[in-house]
């Protein structure tokens with residue numbers, strides 16, 4: 606198997622650090638690796654596989670000879686560098702929202718729609734974090750016919766980057782000490798609060814984050830307009846790990862027992878569901894590990910053929926870095942660079 610020359614773009618950020626860690630964990634074999642950031646962090650050091658690397662400033666020429674770039678440096682940075690990477694014959698696996706809905710860009714969850722990778726023209730997009738964990742749970746149930754999907758998210762602050770993590774910590778401390786705190790990352794104070802707004806509002810009253818779940822789910826699972834999807838995305842004062850309450854109406858009859866059995870055998874999913882012993886997944890189970898956890902699987906009382914469930918996952922892993930590195934692994938295995 607050909608070994609690629611790899612670059613991690615945004616290596617000093619929350620997602621970039623996870624990408625670096627998981628590249629080691631998944632045993633990605635490479636010819637060479639480099640770590641890139643903006644001018645701000647250029648010159649800082651990253652230790653990877655026992656060797657110290659100096660972070661370089663991202664400029665077009667640093668991508669010369671690079672085969673695969675794992676990018677998590679924001680949409681404007683991806684828009685700036687993707688054409689430069691592709692022009693040089695490289696493939697970019699992008700975590701930002703820049704290209705997700707472009708027709709000629711595959712939007713991929715590894716293990717769900719790997720075959721879409723074959724259509725790439727140099728850019729591969731990684732879905733939004735709240736969509737990502739949902740896909741691993743929904744794909745195994747798709748054969749029952751997805752008629753209606755209602756998703757409510759409870760999203761951790763790590764999904765908004767390093768500054769947001771610091772804001773939850775500092776706001777909490779200030780609050781407990783009776784001091785005032787000026788929130789910058791969030792529109793409302795995040796400590797001891799629940800905020801029903803992530804990203805900007807669209808004309809239809811939904812937020813952009815909610816519409817990402819709707820549109821990206823359709824694209825990844827190849828669903829048409831007959832599947833009705835709605836989402837409410839909420840930020841909660843949790844450092845890491847997104848939770849989702851999911852209500853699904855199916856075309857065909859399916860029992861909670863069948864769903865439990867199917868998800869127990871599904872790729873990337875772990876079921877914790879023993880209500881009699883108060884066993885169900887929480888964000889603390891998910892933070893720092895790879896599975897998407899599912900539980901509270903029950904018959905939905907509002908739909909004819911309905912199931913309700915709860916799923917939690919590490920948003921920095923399956924919602925971003927883990928999926929990026931898994932895609933990188935597939936691209937190498939499938940010889941797509």
Ligand SMILES: NC(=O)c1ccc[n+]([C@@H]2O[C@H](COP(=O)([O-])OP(=O)(O)OC[C@H]3O[C@@H](n4cnc5c(N)ncnc54)[C@H](OP(=O)(O)O)[C@@H]3O)[C@@H](O)[C@H]2O)c1
Pocket residue numbers: 614615616617618619620621641642643644645646647663677678679680682700701702732733734763764765766767768920921924925
């Ligand atoms: N956090 C999540 O759960 C999550 C999930 C899915 C997708 N994403 C996406 O992943 C991206 C990064 O998120 P994050 O949470 O890791 O943010 P972050 O902690 O703020 O890190 C941003 C990274 O991008 C680098 N960067 C910024 N501007 C750059 C430029 N002009 N050129 C080169 N590098 C630049 C930063 O370098 P410096 O250190 O030099 O500033 C840093 O390494 C975003 O697009 C975000 O939407 C995040």
